[in-house]
Amino acid sequence: MSDRLHTLSGYLYEYQKSIAQPEEFWARIADSFHWRKRWNKVLKWNFEGPEVKWFDGATLNITENIFEKQLYTIGDRPAIIWEPNEPSEATRTITYRQLFHEVCRFANALKAKGIGKGDRVIIYMPMVPEAAIAMLACARIGAVHSVVFAGFSSTSLADRINNCEAKAVLTSDGNYRGNKKITVKGVVDEALEKSSVDTVIVYKRTGQETNMVSGRDFWWDEVLEGQSEENAPEEMDSEDMLFILYTSGSTGKPKGVVHTTGGYMVYTKYSFENVFQYSPGDVYWCTADIGWITGHSYIVYGPLLAGATTLMFEGVPTYPNPSRFWQVIEKHKVNVFYTAPTAIRALQAFGTEPIEGYDLSSLKVLGSVGEPINEEAWHWYHTHIGKGHCPIVDTWWQTETGGILVSPLAGITPTKPAYATLPLPGIQLCIVDTEGNELTGNSVEGNLCIKFPWPSMIRTTYGDHDRCKQTYFSTYKNMYFTGDGVKRDHDGYYRILGRVDDVINVSGHRMGTAEVENAINEHPKVIESAVVGYPHEVKGQGIYAFVICDMTNRTEENLINEIKDMVSKIIGPIAKPDKIQIVPGLPKTRSGKIMRRILRKVAEGSTDSMGDTSTLLDPEVVEKIIEGRK
Ligand code: 6R9
Numbered sequence: 001m002s003d004r005l006h007t008l009s010g011y012l013y014e015y016q017k018s019i020a021q022p023e024e025f026w027a028r029i030a031d032s033f034h035w036r037k038r039w040n041k042v043l044k045w046n047f048e049g050p051e052v053k054w055f056d057g058a059t060l061n062i063t064e065n066i067f068e069k070q071l072y073t074i075g076d077r078p079a080i081i082w083e084p085n086e087p088s089e090a091t092r093t094i095t096y097r098q099l100f101h102e103v104c105r106f107a108n109a110l111k112a113k114g115i116g117k118g119d120r121v122i123i124y125m126p127m128v129p130e131a132a133i134a135m136l137a138c139a140r141i142g143a144v145h146s147v148v149f150a151g152f153s154s155t156s157l158a159d160r161i162n163n164c165e166a167k168a169v170l171t172s173d174g175n176y177r178g179n180k181k182i183t184v185k186g187v188v189d190e191a192l193e194k195s196s197v198d199t200v201i202v203y204k205r206t207g208q209e210t211n212m213v214s215g216r217d218f219w220w221d222e223v224l225e226g227q228s229e230e231n232a233p234e235e236m237d238s239e240d241m242l243f244i245l246y247t248s249g250s251t252g253k254p255k256g257v258v259h260t261t262g263g264y265m266v267y268t269k270y271s272f273e274n275v276f277q278y279s280p281g282d283v284y285w286c287t288a289d290i291g292w293i294t295g296h297s298y299i300v301y302g303p304l305l306a307g308a309t310t311l312m313f314e315g316v317p318t319y320p321n322p323s324r325f326w327q328v329i330e331k332h333k334v335n336v337f338y339t340a341p342t343a344i345r346a347l348q349a350f351g352t353e354p355i356e357g358y359d360l361s362s363l364k365v366l367g368s369v370g371e372p373i374n375e376e377a378w379h380w381y382h383t384h385i386g387k388g389h390c391p392i393v394d395t396w397w398q399t400e401t402g403g404i405l406v407s408p409l410a411g412i413t414p415t416k417p418a419y420a421t422l423p424l425p426g427i428q429l430c431i432v433d434t435e436g437n438e439l440t441g442n443s444v445e446g447n448l449c450i451k452f453p454w455p456s457m458i459r460t461t462y463g464d465h466d467r468c469k470q471t472y473f474s475t476y477k478n479m480y481f482t483g484d485g486v487k488r489d490h491d492g493y494y495r496i497l498g499r500v501d502d503v504i505n506v507s508g509h510r511m512g513t514a515e516v517e518n519a520i521n522e523h524p525k526v527i528e529s530a531v532v533g534y535p536h537e538v539k540g541q542g543i544y545a546f547v548i549c550d551m552t553n554r555t556e557e558n559l560i561n562e563i564k565d566m567v568s569k570i571i572g573p574i575a576k577p578d579k580i581q582i583v584p585g586l587p588k589t590r591s592g593k594i595m596r597r598i599l600r601k602v603a604e605g606s607t608d609s610m611g612d613t614s615t616l617l618d619p620e621v622v623e624k625i626i627e628g629r630k
Contacts, residue, residue, distance in 0.1 A: 014425045068233075121134075139242060148246070155194070163462065166197050257399050267456035283311060283332050364390060368394045433446050506574065548583055
């Protein structure tokens with residue numbers, strides 16, 4: 001039986017089945033994969049531990065499901081089309097067979113360096129096919145990859161290397177991004193002053209001068225020399241770790257979200273095929289970076305498990321000009337295009353002129369991910385890119401969920417601007433009030449929870465299971481708490497309203513306020529700081545920092561610039577505050593808690609409705625903060 005949903009009634013029918021008999025439902029989907037050993041039990045779970053096991057007792061290798069299972073039929077089909085940063089540089093097209101051989105060769109190279117099952121490997125690389133090859137080679141030999149976005153600083157990288165006690169780092173000499181040439185290996189070297197690994201493998205991308213430490217650092221080509229194109233895959237338990245991906249939360253330090261093998265495989269392929277209604281031969285392009293979960297699930301694993309052609313783009317939307325996305329769609333006849341609202345808004349700001357003259361008629365489906373899409377951007381995307389005939393799938397999910405949980409199925413679910421619409425089969429959503437009472441029926445608003453496991457869900461936070469329990473399973477009993485606010489409208493459609501915790505979503509990237517505050521506080525002149533998000537036209541949310549400083553011998557301007565540079569250096573440029581306001585004090589309650597609600601109002605500019613400030617230690621400080629608003 002096919003796992004593809006084709007009609008709305010088919011979806012509703014399957015959804016009911018998936019709720020009534022989840023184990024039967026997922027067993028049927030899982031049957032179309034290649035398992036070395038079949039499971040004893042489809043699902044074992046409790047959300048108290050939490051302990052969740054999918055396809056218990058089964059063994060497999062995820063890359064065998066991408067390659068060996070499909071090579072006879074689609075070996076010559078393009079697996080990856082790579083579009084470089086510079087439009088004049090040649091495109092690379094890699095077939096499934098070629099990719100298989102490259103993955104095996106690199107898997108053998110990793111083994112030759114003593115890396116094996118269970119070892120953690122950091123991937124800190126630009127958007128080149130070798131990054132995907134590296135991920136798959138790790139999966140092939142059972143090593144656990146942890147991809148770190150190449151825009152993160154050496155401190156962030158070192159924290160991640162240390163947290164997972166990585167054995168190797170895979171990286172590049174440099175990275176091209178728009179008109180910039182960025183040093184990458186230099187950042188790794190800096191990180192390795194604060195951490196250590198046995199092996200560093202460096203892919204030559206820019207050819208810039210690069211320091212190599214003898215005995216530790218090796219060139220990519222050098223380690224591949226003489227490696228065979230064959231590699232026997234490691235037999236993995238369904239619940240063996242596949243990867244760790246660090247993400248920000250309400251606390252100061254990012255946590256390593258752990259995903260395991262069997263369930264992640266089943267869910268990413270199933271959701272990819274159904275949400276995008278992918279047809280064989282279609283060219284699919286997701287513009288995310290592989291450093292984020294979207295890149296993992298919907299550039300690499302989901303599409304490749306489905307035998308799709310996945311386009312990887314090295315550059316940025318505005319280089320060499322704001323027509324680049326449209327030029328790439330025309331050039332590669334892209335059928336499915338998946339991007340973030342922030343990119344849409346940034347391009348929308350250039351008007352429709354950059355789109356003119358480009359043939360976008362290959363497009364069939366458009367996707368959105370990472371943050372709520374505002375109605376204006378939705379309509380612009382629909383009208384000017386989709387020419388009114390491409391369904392938009394607004395896909396809601398998280399690093400922790402592993403795959404898309406709420407989304408229209410393209411062309412099947414009637415869409416509504418700014419609504420992620422309905423849950424995928426198997427996903428049991430639940431809206432609760434702040435006391436944890438379930439809000440039933442339609443036309444309700446509250447916090448979004450999930451009350452039953454799904455195959456690609458987070459299993460633990462690396463090295464600290466209690467943190468996983470506290471963060472996701474303790475706010476509400478027996479439920480996974482997403483951290484998002486949500487509305488279910490009169491039609492039963494879901495609209496995500498944004499984070500209800502101390503997480504800011506900047507251009508689709510998650511930043512913890514505490515993380516940014518910690519970085520700001522590193523500046524010797526900073527006494528205290530408080531960071532909040534505020535509405536930003538392009539980024540969705542911007543970062544607004546209120547900072548108390550020792551101003552002796554300093555001007556405001558140079559202090560502000562120094563603080564911005566500090567954050568950039570400690571976390572990475574994506575965390576740089578958009579606005580910094582030096583304040584004489586912060587609005588604190590008598591018990592010493594900062595009232596962020598007030599700071600959010602100031603940052604938003606809605607200072608005429610401050611609400612109750614009577615519990616503040618010093619209500620006057622609010623007036624002073626309002627006066628100095630940026
Ligand atoms: C996939 C990804 C997760 C947070 C999530 C939510 C926001 C993602 C969204 C969306 C509204 C959508 N988010 N998709 N909000 N509509 N379609 O982005 O993962 O980086 O972990 O971020 O992003 O707030 O909780 P991640």
